[in-house]
Each structure stands twice: as structure tokens, then as C-alpha cells.
Amino acid sequence: MISSQMLKGMLEGCILEIICKQETYAYEISKLLEEYGFGKISEGTIYPIILRLQKSELVKATVRDSNSGPKRKYYRLTEKGIVSLYEFKVNWKELEHAINNLFIKGGNEDE
Amino acid sequence: MISSQMLKGMLEGCILEIICKQETYAYEISKLLEEYGFGKISEGTIYPIILRLQKSELVKATVRDSNSGPKRKYYRLTEKGIVSLYEFKVNWKELEHAINNLFIKGGNEDE
DNA sequence: AATAAGTACCTTGCAATACAATGTAGAAGT
């Protein structure tokens, strides 16, 4: 399980990416995150993030009926959301490089 | 600059790795982190982390004179510290895989 | 001797965020 502290700042970008790939809704996002290997991400985590994304106008919602349960809110990226997702990617690359730089240069690769 | 939110949960492990590679002190750690590409990490960030590491007995300190300035506190890993560093590495790999899984599978690789 | 700059330590208070816990509600099966 990925530590919750390590996920801080990551999930927002990951959810943007998921929405970018396909118009989707919160409940499905939680299932997708699990499939991608993030482990079980609580709904108490996901819904506040999506509310934040809406408030900052990175995503927009459309309510549609479901054939099995309550209505769903489908999200899609706005222009701002696309820019923000790009910035996240750049940021992630920076972090990945810095950490791998630190861990690889020191020898001790056990993988 | 790596976003401060993304650094959460990362720095502790990174500082453990730096101390693992060489007995060193806080001020030098801050310089090393910058060299590795983490950007300028505030001392208000580093000192609390090291205090935490000491309290949880992951590192131990030895005070020594410096030839240029106040005395330095040199840190080294304890057994618990070595275990904790290993766990961090495993954790990091998991996160890296999950995120790259998400970002690569979706096409859209611009690098 | 007074000032500045670099080294080196530490603490306080704030803001952001993941998440457990809790609640609402519809649909479908038993």
C-alpha cells in the first residue's frame, strides 16, 4: 500500500489524467485508481478533490441517469484543467528525476 | 520547482538515503537536496524532519567541531533507520509504477 | 571595533491534504 503521505499532491493530477482520458464519474474514478495500482482510495479522499477541481474550474460536470443506481456526475476537463494537467506532468518528472538521481547515484540499487 | 505538496512524505525517505550514503549534518543535507534537483528546501522543513527521525530512533547524532562555524551534528542511520529506508524505497517504487502506469497507458506520452 | 556574510543550529504557526467515519439515497437481488 502506498503511504497516504506520499499520495499528497499526487491524486489531484492523477484524477485529472483519468478524466482527460475519458469522461467519467467519481465512483468509477475510485475503481480505476485501484486498477492502476494506487490501492483502495477512500471516497472521503476522492470527493473533496473533485469538489476542489470544480471550484478551481479545472473540470466541469454533467449529470446523467444511470441504469443501475443514483444519477452520475460525469466530469470533463476544461482548458484550465488541460494546462494544470500538463503542469502536473512536468512537476512529476522533476520529482521522479530528483529521487532517482538520489537513489541510483548512491549505488545500492537492489533492483 | 517541485510543488511542496508533492514533496510530502518524500523528504523523510530522501534524507534517510542521504544519511545512509554518508554521515552528514543538516546544513549539508539542505545543500545536497538542492544538488540532487529538489530545489531549495527550507531549513524550517529539514530540521523538524530530522528531529522526527531522532525521536523515532531512525537516526542517531554525534556532535563534532567544525573548522568554519558552530559545531555540527553528524547523523547516521540506526538499524530501524535502515529498515525504514528500505520500506520507503518499496513504497516509492509502488507509487512510481502506479503513476507511470496511468500516464503511459493512456497514450499522450509527450516525452 | 564594527559590520556583513556565511555557516550551523532550532522553534512557532499556518495551510494544504489524505482519509476515516458518517450520512443520504436509488436499484436490484434474495
Next chain:
DNA sequence: ACTTCTACATTGTATTGCAAGGTACTTATT
């Protein structure tokens, strides 16, 4: 009736990075 799965949302807590502030020693400059 009941349970389960779907699907939404809120509240309170703990953790953590960091700006801002403080102490103190050494060396170089004025």
C-alpha cells in the same frame, strides 16, 4: 424486509512542508 452495490457528499483529525523568526560562531571587510 434485508442486504449489497452503486453513487453522491460532509466533518473532523493527523501529518507535513515551509515561511518567518531566533540564536550563535567564524571569517573577511571596512
